[in-house]
Amino acid sequence: MLRTALRNVFAHKARLVMTALAITLGVAFVSGTLVFGDTVTRALRDASAKNLKDVAVSVQAASQRSSDSEADDARSTALTSDLADRVRAVPGVTSVRPTVNGSATLAAKDGRPLNADNYGQNLATNYSPDTPHSDRDSRFPVSAGRGPTTGEELALDRRTAEKAGYAIGDSVRFATNGPALTKKLVGTVDTDDPRVRAGGSLALFDTRTAQQLFLQEGRFDELAVGSAPGTDNQELTGRIRELLPANGITVTSGAQLAREQAERIAENTKELTRMLLGFAGISLFVGAFIIANTFTMLIAQRSRETALLRAIGALRRQVVRAILIEAALLGLGATAAGFALGTGIATALRPLLDASGLSLPDGPLVISTDTLLRALVVGVGITVLAAWLPSRKAAKVAPVEALNTVDQTPPKRSMVLRNSLGGLLTGAGVLTMLYVSTQKDGADTNLKAAGLGSVLTLTGVIVIAPLLSRPLIRLAGAVTTRLFGVSGKLARENALRNPRRTAATASALMIGLTLITGLSVTGSSTNAALKDAAVRGLTADYKVSNTGFAGLDPALGAKVAEVPGVAESVPVASSNLGARGKFAALTGADPQRLGRVSDLRFSSGSLADIGPGKIALSDQLAKDTGLSKGDTFQGTLGHGHKKELTVVGVYQQTRAVGGAVGTMGDVLPYANGGKLDSILVKAVSGRNTSGLDQDIRKALGNSPLLQVQNQDQLTKAQSGMIDTMLNMMYGLLGMTVVIGVLGVINTLAMSVFERTREIGLLRAIGLDNRGVKQMVRLESVVISLFGAAMGIGTGIFLAWACGSLTRSSLSQYEIVLPWARLGLFLLLGLAIGGLAAVWPARRAARLNTLRAINAQ
């Protein structure tokens, strides 16, 4: 039987190529993900190991506040120079490198901020020479110039300096938390730090300057301890631990630290790999559909051959086995190709990432046997599994069918069972989703219900698709008949001829489009809600803020007011407010002036009633706490300061203001670091506001951490992330759609093959080449549109049902259908239909009329 299987693989190679391609793409996705994941893990692990190579013991200090005052947010640690000297005196210790860590965001030479949105990646630390007498810090090999030695100097990593356009000797502008500072660039260094590689920057200061900027003079974040060769580092760790105060200081051996970091890295990349594998899984699921469909078609076509085998004595089991062997061979070939392709993709990703500024630490490509095995199991396993059901059908072919000379249409098998099962599944899914749509928060049980409901609905629609195909394809066919006459009508009839096949083909497309539509609808709805939240209730033209957490100096409000063209400059502070066990943000501002940059709708009281000790609550907070106008309560401000507060008004909640409003005097002392949250700016009315943002920036010292955003930019800042995420998802799900297209091509090729005689007849009685092509093309379009319509419909439904779950965290969430995008998806269905038909249609049109008529 092996020989029969082998022959069959080769006999139908053209058609099997499409099937194999579906597997190949899925396996490529899986193996590419695994190889890339391993490569990233290895590169990051190597980089971290290199950093820790000379660290025998690491002493890390926790951050603490330097004083108890809210207004002073200076950071400190328990690690003093004194303690560092004590560690240095421990026998076996050869070196101690004390470090200070912080963040510094640079302005490029032309003034624009560098990577200000991700300032956590903009590292800063002290350049700490290996020994007091050397000027080399072996962590950061100098590539040009030298390390910083005075408070007026700094060094940057080479890539950052290039990106910012700075050369040695230039004055570099940067900010660590607030105002812009300037220091002279004296050198550039190389670094392998993944955060810097991934688009961040690195600034190095001499130790004293770093302490002044980020800590307190004489304090450190960390000591990296080197030991003499042959020292028992474990024992050394213990000795150092005994020496230091236990409170706020952790002592870890270098080996332990390396292990922990490696684990953390593996955990992080595993997360990413798992997500990618999820998408790969969807692609493979669609691929399995296509394989099952192809084998069903092949087996139907071969039924006479099978019957002959049975007639001459092949057992059912042997028939099944032959088909499974055929599937395994196909899966094996496709997996090999997919693995090679996946490895290629993983290799190509590195230069691609480099080009996009998200580069990885250097390292070799890692192809583990584990990856190879998994690819094999997935590729071959899925192919064989998908061929199993059709193979059972083949075995049921009666030997007597071999004797039938005239080809007959196979008896229509009853669809009652399938339709009822599909109806049940769809019903259960829809009911579950309707239940989900009544839930108001993203609790774990709700998420699980949503997941279950989505899977049930999707499966149900797939099972019931043949039933749906009739009315939907008739509808599409009515259009094609009207537009294209007889070829449109024939296309419709052909698409209706085998509802199972049509449905399976359309379902493969549907899965991808359901997910894409669901994500698009959710994305656009979230975007709309976020945009609304970002600017609703805000009438200011500009919002000035700090991209970091440090806030703005209260004195800056007056500076902004002096800028020509500014009509109103309203400093706003923010603090925590605890009221009857609920927590909300309390906004502090001059109540009168706040009214000029925001639009608050009071249901009782007004802004004018707000004064010292008198605050207004949002309707949401009033409802949650049960407080109303006239109530007095014991509030908690900042870090646990009690204060008696009276409610003087209730307004409709907006994100611009938050849960409560009080005076600046009541709020600022409890605000983070005693700093402003933002300054809201209203321009002089009638004046062209263009350029005002730059004027404001300049007036405030143009710190790279400074943000001056108009309403448009505020909105975009919210939606940008979602758009990026959506685009990424489109890319990942695109693979699923591509595989679906392969399925359409496959089905059409099979249709053309099966209908050779009919095509011959049509040609004989006067349908020209163009008509034949059009017939095939329209069949393809009708099937694809059917898949697209099912996908878009299901996607919208699922997104609608899940929408309510976000309502607790995003109160403005309402379903917003991205019509343009949905229209685009429908057009995509149309285009897929046209594209998939190119090859089969050409084949159909090239058939020799005479031979086609007389074909078996």
Added chain:
Amino acid sequence: MSMQAAAPVPALPSTGPAAARATGLSKVYGQGETRIVALDSVSLEFGRGRFTAIMGPSGSGKSTLMHCMAGLDSVSAGSAQIGDTELSSLNDRQLTRLRRDSVGFVFQAFNLLPTLTALENITLPMAIAGRRPDRQWLDTVVATVGLSGRLSHRPAQLSGGQQQRVAVARALASRPEIIFADEPTGNLDSRAGSEILGFLRDSVRELGQTVVMVTHDPAAAAYADRVVFLADGRLTDELHAPTAEGVLERMRRFDTGARTS
């Protein structure tokens, strides 16, 4: 008769102008060693309003002759004309249009579209051409082949004989210049076969249709007004107003003649 069999027979005059004409028609397949001459300079006219049968043993070239005359296959040398149109001068598009508008086909294996009803199959050539069928004519044709009650059936719901009647009706419905029937009774039992042949003959006698039929069955040939005999790609003989016995007799003579030559 062997002498006559070897020499090409000149075209005999027929009543009225010819509906189709072959002049020195040759068809060669392959090259060199594998070269096969399927038709060797055949000249022949198919009279308008006549029922002509082409007979001959397997491999005699009778099907090839029909395919060439119907514009389904290209010609190696000589000319094939339908009406005044020279087929070799037409490109694929023009040939397709000619088949659609001027030629009707009946094939051995019925060749109906399984997805269309009987009526839709009958009117298919007109649907392809984008023409409305002539209602009255359609009724006449349908009545002639006796399909009135079965027009909404699909081919799978019809017997072999009924399917072939649909095929005949399809060929007649667009009133072509000429109908080519390729072994139309080959897949039918004798009763259904004689029905089909009767319809073809009636269409000639009563509706004035021109029919050319390829067959190897003397009984089928007997329905024709004229039988032409083909052997080894050459025209060898012909018979007017044939009877089954007469055709059988000619075939037998021809067989022995071929064997002795």
